[in-house]
Each structure stands twice: as C-alpha cells, then as structure tokens.
Amino acid sequence: MTSPMTHHLRPKYESATPDTNVSHYLFIAEEAALPLLKPLFNDIDLTLRKSLVVTDLDISPVTTAAYELIPRSKTISYTDAFILANSKNVAVYIAGTESFLWSVHQRVLKAGIEKSKIHLLEPISDLRRIICTHCFTIMDNISDILVTCSGCQRQLEVQDQFSEMHGAYAASGIRLSNKPQKTIKTITPKKQLF
Ligand SMILES: [Zn+2]
Numbered sequence: 001m002t003s004p005m006t007h008h009l010r011p012k013y014e015s016a017t018p019d020t021n022v023s024h025y026l027f028i029a030e031e032a033a034l035p036l037l038k039p040l041f042n043d044i045d046l047t048l049r050k051s052l053v054v055t056d057l058d059i060s061p062v063t064t065a066a067y068e069l070i071p072r073s074k075t076i077s078y079t080d081a082f083i084l085a086n087s088k089n090v091a092v093y094i095a096g097t098e099s100f101l102w103s104v105h106q107r108v109l110k111a112g113i114e115k116s117k118i119h120l121l122e123p124i125s126d127l128r129r130i131i132c133t134h135c136f137t138i139m140d141n142i143s144d145i146l147v148t149c150s151g152c153q154r155q156l157e158v159q160d161q162f163s164e165m166h167g168a169y170a171a172s173g174i175r176l177s178n179k180p181q182k183t184i185k186t187i188t189p190k191k192q193l194f
Helices: 031-043 072-085 098-110
Strands: 024-030 049-055 067-071 090-095 118-120 128-132 138-142 146-148 155-163 168-173
Touching: 024 031, 024 072, 024 098, 031 049, 031 090, 049 072, 067 072, 072 098, 090 098, 098 118, 098 128, 128 155
Parallel strands: 024 049, 024 090, 049 067, 090 118, 128 168
Antiparallel strands: 128 138, 146 155, 155 168
C-alpha cells in the first residue's frame, strides 16, 4: 500500500485575480480547468481577453474571436503561435493539471513574456509529474509517494524537491534494506523516526 500525496509540499500557486498593469489577458487552459477561470472572466472585459483551450478530444481546431479550441496533440505549436500573435503588454493565465501548467509556463517564458506576467492557478488535481533522479525518466499522472520507475525499475519515493523546468518532482530510490518491517507489531522507539 502506498499513500496519496495530500500533505506533500507544492510550489506556490495563485488565486484568480486580474493583473491590473496590462492591457490584455491571455488564458491557456485545459478544458477541465475552465470553471477555475470563471471569476476572472467575469472581471475582465471580453474584448480584452483571448483564450486557448486544450481539449482531450481529437477535434479539428475551432477558432472564434474570443477563444481557440484545440486538441491536446497540438498544444505546443498552438501555444507558441498564440503567444507570438498576442504578446504585447499581456498577462498570461494558465490553468489545468500541474504538469500542464509548467509545460505551458516554459513555452510562454521562451516566447519572451516576463515571469511576473505569467500567472499559474492552483492545479485542478493532485496528480503530479515526477522525474527519476537515477535515469531521468519522466512519469505523469502520479498520485502516490512510492512509485516503480518505468525506466530503471527502481522503487522510488517522491520528494518535495520540484523542478520548474520539467514541472516535475524529484523521485529517488528507496534502499530496500531500510524498509520498515510492517509485520512487526511491537511499538518502535520514537527516536528512531527522527
Ligand atoms: Zn529510473
């Protein structure tokens, strides 16, 4: 049995408040994160905002004056084009799963938008991306602390250490000889735990 990472440390995320020092607002979101953006949509005039919405459906991209709906497979190329076409005095808001937030964050930074103008909203789920510190395999949608690496097959424990570049938590090997013996029922002296 492994335990979920509900008490694990995460990077700091923002609540949805509009940046007042810009003239336009861009939203890049996974479809499931749209309810999170609603408070912002209510505060910002429709003519000042544009949205790029990533969907899991294998659709043909849809473009309207207010938003573009794109399939997940086109995320990178559409994000690059979207930022390039709208990069003047904008604030960018990103909403979705944590790995999505940081993948898009990297693209937006690369396109030359200042870090202070990029706003990451609270991730919509507890799923994480992890990176094995032994073989650098990246694994997505991880919800447990203990994971078997799909690259080197090591038993890994997810750490608090977070890489913004990869949008991933470091996961490093557990030394099997140090594993607690769960079958023993006697109480272990507390000092051994610290
Ligand atoms: Zn590995």
